[in-house]
Amino acid sequence: xxxxxxxxxxDHLVSALVRDEPRVLTxxxxxxxxxxxxxxxxxxxSTEHPGLSRxxxxxxxxxxxVEQAMRQLEKLHDVVKIIDHSLEKFVDRELVLVxxxxxxxxxxxxxxxxxxxxxxxxxxxxxALTFEVTGDEGKITAFIEQMRSFGILETMRTGRxxxxxGSNADIPSHxxxxxxxxxxxxxxxxxxxxxxRAGGVPNLF
Amino acid sequence: xxxxxxxxAKALWATLAGHGITTVFxxxxxxIMPVYDxxxxxxxxxxxxxxxxxxxxxxxxxxxxxTGEIGVCLATSGPGATNLVTGLxxxxxxxxxxxxxxxxxxxxxxxTDAFQEADITGITLPVTxxxxxxxxxxxLPRVIAEAIRIARSGRPGPVLVDIxxxxxxxAYHGEIAVPxxxxxxxxxxxxxxxxxxxxxxxxxxxxxxxxxxxxxxxAEITALARAWDIPVITTLMGLGAFPSSDPLWLGMPxxxxxxxxxxxxxxxxxxxxxxLRFDDRVTxxxxxxxxxxxxxxxxxxAAEIGKIVRTHVPVRGDARAAAALLAEGARKLDLxxxxxxxxxxxxxxxxPDHWGAGYAVKAVVDRLRPDxxxxxxxxxxxxxxxxxxxxxxxxxxxxxxxxxxxGFGFPAAIGAGMAEPGVxxxxxxxxxxxxxxxQELATLKKYDVRNVKICIINNSYLGMVRxxxxxxxxxxxxxxxxxxxxPDFLKLADAYDVPGYRADCAEELPEAIDAWLADPKSAxxxxxxxxxHGVFPMVPAGAALSEMIETEPPRAPTPGIERNAAAExxxxx
Numbered sequence: 149x150x151x152x153x154x155x156x157x158x159d160h161l162v163s164a165l166v167r168d169e170p171r172v173l174t175x176x177x178x179x180x181x182x183x184x185x186x187x188x189x190x191x192x193x194s195t196e197h198p199g200l201s202r203x204x205x206x207x208x209x210x211x212x213x214v215e216q217a218m219r220q221l222e223k224l225h226d227v228v229k230i231i232d233h234s235l236e237k238f239v240d241r242e243l244v245l246v247x248x249x250x251x252x253x254x255x256x257x258x259x260x261x262x263x264x265x266x267x268x269x270x271x272x273x274x275x276a277l278t279f280e281v282t283g284d285e286g287k288i289t290a291f292i293e294q295m296r297s298f299g300i301l302e303t304m305r306t307g308r309x310x311x312x313x314g315s316n317a318d319i320p321s322h323x324x325x326x327x328x329x330x331x332x333x334x335x336x337x338x339x340x341x342x343x344x345r346a347g348g349v350p351n352l353f
Numbered sequence: 354x355x356x357x358x359x360x361x362a363k364a365l366w367a368t369l370a371g372h373g374i375t376t377v378f379x380x381x382x383x384x385i386m387p388v389y390d391x392x393x394x395x396x397x398x399x400x401x402x403x404x405x406x407x408x409x410x411x412x413x414x415x416x417x418x419x420t421g422e423i424g425v426c427l428a429t430s431g432p433g434a435t436n437l438v439t440g441l442x443x444x445x446x447x448x449x450x451x452x453x454x455x456x457x458x459x460x461x462x463x464x465t466d467a468f469q470e471a472d473i474t475g476i477t478l479p480v481t482x483x484x485x486x487x488x489x490x491x492x493l494p495r496v497i498a499e500a501i502r503i504a505r506s507g508r509p510g511p512v513l514v515d516i517x518x519x520x521x522x523x524a525y526h527g528e529i530a531v532p533x534x535x536x537x538x539x540x541x542x543x544x545x546x547x548x549x550x551x552x553x554x555x556x557x558x559x560x561x562x563x564x565x566x567x568x569x570x571x572a573e574i575t576a577l578a579r580a581w582d583i584p585v586i587t588t589l590m591g592l593g594a595f596p597s598s599d600p601l602w603l604g605m606p607x608x609x610x611x612x613x614x615x616x617x618x619x620x621x622x623x624x625x626x627x628x629l630r631f632d633d634r635v636t637x638x639x640x641x642x643x644x645x646x647x648x649x650x651x652x653x654x655a656a657e658i659g660k661i662v663r664t665h666v667p668v669r670g671d672a673r674a675a676a677a678l679l680a681e682g683a684r685k686l687d688l689x690x691x692x693x694x695x696x697x698x699x700x701x702x703x704x705p706d707h708w709g710a711g712y713a714v715k716a717v718v719d720r721l722r723p724d725x726x727x728x729x730x731x732x733x734x735x736x737x738x739x740x741x742x743x744x745x746x747x748x749x750x751x752x753x754x755x756x757x758x759x760g761f762g763f764p765a766a767i768g769a770g771m772a773e774p775g776v777x778x779x780x781x782x783x784x785x786x787x788x789x790x791x792q793e794l795a796t797l798k799k800y801d802v803r804n805v806k807i808c809i810i811n812n813s814y815l816g817m818v819r820x821x822x823x824x825x826x827x828x829x830x831x832x833x834x835x836x837x838x839x840p841d842f843l844k845l846a847d848a849y850d851v852p853g854y855r856a857d858c859a860e861e862l863p864e865a866i867d868a869w870l871a872d873p874k875s876a877x878x879x880x881x882x883x884x885x886h887g888v889f890p891m892v893p894a895g896a897a898l899s900e901m902i903e904t905e906p907p908r909a910p911t912p913g914i915e916r917n918a919a920a921e922x923x924x925x926x
Contacts, residue, residue: 170486175478182479212659219656225483225503 159188159206160214161233161240161310167226168194168201175224176203185209185217189242189307200228204240204309233310240310244288245270247278249299258298265291276301361490362391362521365454367529368494370397372501374425376416376771377401378409382429384469385456387521401771402799404792406433408764410440411790414449415768418751419726419778421569423450423504424768430457431469434515435476439758441511442480446755447590448565450509452500457486459519474515482510490523498530506536508566508654538653541670546678548666549625549649553679556623558645558691559583562606564629565590565754566652566672568747573676574627575599580683584695586614588629590754593744603695604702607635608892609736612903613698615892619899620694621646625679628652628672631661632755641897651675703904704741708859709886710810711737714781716862717808717880718742720870726751726769726778730762730786733816736888738781760789763807767796770805770875777804777870784811784839794849797875805875807851809842812884820887825894836884846877854878 166172173192180187188206195202207214218230233240246267250258255277262269262279265287271278281291285308292303359367365388369377378401381389392400403409406428413424424444428437434455444451458467474484483503485496493516500512553559561583563574571594578585578601585595586603595602604611606618618624624646629635636642639661649666650658658667668675705711714737721727727742728751729735735752744750751769753761762780770778787809797805813836822830843853852872856865862880869878892901 171474171478174475178478216656216660223654223656 155210155212157208157210159208161238161308162205162207162214162218163231163233163310164203164205164221164227165195165229165231166201166203166224167228168199169226172201172226173203175226176221179220179224180207180217183217183220185213189305191307191309193309204307206308231312233312237313238310239313240284240308241282242285242288242306242308243280243282244292244303244305245278245280246292246295246303247271247276247301248295249275249301250277251275254298258295261294262291265294267291359525360387360391360521361487361493361516361523361525362387363394364490364494364525364527364529365497365516365521366391366395366398368497369425370395371529372498372532374423375399377425377427378403378412378416378768379427380404380406380409380429380433382431382433382456382469384430384458384518385427385433385454385516385521386429387518388427388454388456388516391521400427401796403764404795405790406436407439407760408767408790408793408796410437410451410453411443411758411761411764412768412771412793412796413451413453414440414444414447414761415728415751415765415770416772417444417449417451417768418447418765419748419769419772421450421748423452423501425452425454427454428456429469430455430473430518431471433469434473435471437513438477438480439756441477441513443753443756443758443761444511445480445482447753448509449511450504451511452497452504453481453511453513454497455513455515456521457515457517460488460517461519463517474513477513480511481513484513484515486515487517487520490520490525491527493520493525494527494530498533502533502536507538538671538674539669541651541668541675541678545666545668546675549668549679550682552623552647552649552666553581553583553625553686554684556583556686557688558617558621559623559625559686559688560603560617560621560646561585561595562588562618562624562626562629563591563594564588564627566628566630567591567594567676568628570627570672570676571595571747573673573680577676577680577683580680580685582685582688583625584617586610586617588632588635588754589739589752591629592739592742592750593747594628596745597743598745603699605739606898607632607637608894609740609888609890610635610892610898610901611699611740612701612890612901613695615890615898615901616698617695618643618646619897623647623649625649626651627676630654630657633661636661637892637896637898637900641899644897701903708883710734710812710816710882711741711886711888712859713810713856713862713880713882714738715741716866717779717781717878720866721749721779722777723749724776725749726766726773726776728752728762728766728769728778728780730780730782731757731759731817732783732786733812733820733886733888734781734783734810735762736817737810740888759783759786761786763787764790764793764796766805766807767793767802770802771800774804777806779806779808781808781810783816784809784813784835784842785815787842788840791845794846794851797851798849802875803873806869807846807875807877808869809877809879811839811842811879811881812886813839814884816884816886817888819885823885823887824891842877842879852876855881857881 267279267281270280410426413426417424458470504512603613606614647665650664651668723745729738766778766780815833846853854865854869856862889905
């Protein structure tokens with residue numbers, strides 16, 4: 149009776165719009181930690197609205213775990229809205245810096261491969277080249293795999309960021325259209341979390 | 354309204370008073386001194402001085418649980434603030450609306466490990482619904498108003514506001530925030546109600562389970578159950594949500610639940626849960642919980658639905674509205690076989706008939722009048738009180754359900770008694786738990802509280818731990834014997850001018866209870882009971898509800914018991 153509808157363990161891409169206030173990051177990561185949800189990647193940045201930040205998480209788990217994590221997040225006072233990208237069409241990107249060891253013999257080949265991936269060279273050293281690659285997870289993983297044989301000295305990945313496709317469908321309109329900073333606070337105060345969609349339980353909320 | 358000559362501290366009191374807060378429980382200290390100083394200008398707010406911050410916050414919880422209104426407590430920085438943590442965690446798990454205000458060191462000292470500095474917002478992050486540090490004096494009234502709204506709205510909970518000392522002292526020129534309108538509680542969606550109703554109509558073995566979130570929907574739940582003729586189980590937190598005198602009442606479910614409640618859950622084909630969170634002490638082994646039932650779960654908190662048990666019909670929204678909607682168009686289910694089965698289970702209830710903790714608890718709770726408030730501490734006496742007390746209305750039963758906080762009962766009874774001075778506030782405690790907050794006897798003395806009646810069930814043990822050691826640790830009674838070092842409770846009470854009574858046997862009990870309840874002052878009754886009684890029925894941890902042990906197994910004397918008996922004898926003069 150208790151088996152979730154979709155018990156497959158996989159990565160879920162989730163964005164949260166949160167108030168830009170002290171300790172919000174701690175509050176959210178502490179919730180994840182306490183309840184045992186595993187965050188595989190996390191990126192945080194400001195939005196077009198002063199006072200609102202956007203976080204994108206990759207949470208690993210089955211459908212039920214992710215639903216529960218999102219509902220727990222939605223309860224936090226600082227969280228204005230949660231978007232589960234798996235329910236929508238979205239674009240996502242990740243940026244990585246990769247420092248690859250080079251020799252006089254390998255230099256040309258490394259540069260050629262990087263060009264194929266549209267990787268940009270951001271630093272040139274006598275024994276190493278540092279590339280910047282932007283793309284979805286698959287492209288970045290493929291690039292790193294290609295470079296592995298030459299010797300990867302260091303990498304740094306930013307974690308994924310994502311936006312829903314279309315014209316701001318995921319942002320409550322009265323937040324999105326709210327005016328300057330002063331107007332935002334009361335508008336955000338009134339924002340209800342979006343309706344929870346189908347998942348571990350039937351869609352009757 | 355704008356006021357002149359305000360400081361942050363005065364703005365705080367003006368905001369609290371403006372929100373109708375009449376009583377605050379607290380304890381002063383260096384970093385909250387400006388607030389205490391400003392208090393002298395606000396006689397409309399009563400401050401109750403506890404003897405420990407934990408006593409203050411549990412009293413605020415007792416106030417909130419009895420009235421349904423927000424409890425407020427106050428503490429200084431550092432050690433004062435950290436002493437609130439237990440109460441905050443307690444209020445979090447039991448969804449108690451609570452506002453905790455703490456002082457902190459001045460802003461320029463924050464983060465420097467200053468004297469009596471603690472990062473209390475960091476510490477209390479997981480045990481509060483929300484918390485704040487006030488960083489500018491202009492924010493203070495707004496933050497307090499918002500904290501009160503958050504604590505009371507939706508699923509209630511504790512909110513902490515930390516105020517640096519320099520902000521308490523700073524001049525304040527703004528407005529005093531007025532109360533927020535209470536936010537609309539979501540009404541359940543009609544489709545959900547319709548599906549729930551369809552399920553109920555086809556049920557052959559239905560049962561309703563009402564939890565702590567249903568207390569304010571007691572009238573609607575009672576009407577719903579009677580309209581459909583469905584039996585009702587009330588959880589530990591939900592006792593009083595349905596009148597015990599109604600033949601449809603089956604008692605409490607779970608680890609120490611009634612035979613009827615646990616069997617009914619195990620057999621049910623439709624289970625309607627209202628305002629409960631399927632705590633593990635209620636469900637037993639989850640895979641064995643209501644194995645045949647389609648579950649309808651009504652809860653305000655979407656995160657609770659599907660968290661523990663698979664829900665077939667989730668109904669998100671207000672318990673009152675949901676119960677009222679489900680009662681509409683009800684027709685009495687004609688289920689004679691289910692009724693007969695339930696009556697057979699109910700007949701298996703054995704009331705304590707020989708001297709022991711259960712007998713003593715029953716003698717006390719039988720004296721409850723419908724308006725009396727019964728609080729309990731945590732342990733065997735709590736479970737016995739929950740099993741044996743009868744409640745006709747909600748908010749007359751106050752205990753620490755989720756956190757199981759020893760030391761909770763007595764200060765909570767003081768808070769409840771101060772909230773409703775016209776009713777008797779009885780607390781049943783154990784000899785262990787009472788000593789965790791016994792210093793609050795001073796609060797009774799200081800405020801001449803006259804309606805708090807303390808009953809200590811003294812079995813010389815941490816009884817519930819002893820019971821588990823007996824059942825699951827081969828009777829190795831490790832560090833649970835208190836009898837050799839307990840105080841003379843009557844002398845202890847006397848030291849605070851609280852009258853004391855004692856009963857050592859069944860014969861003495863009626864007279865002692867009479868005298869204790871008749872005493873015009875708050876009074877203490879110690880009932881000395883044999884020390885090895887267990888609480889049954891019991892579902893062992895990890896077992897399914899259907900695997901409950903209905904009655905106490907016969908016991909044989911053990912070396913452990915003999916050793917403790919010898920120890921007891923040795924202390925006799």
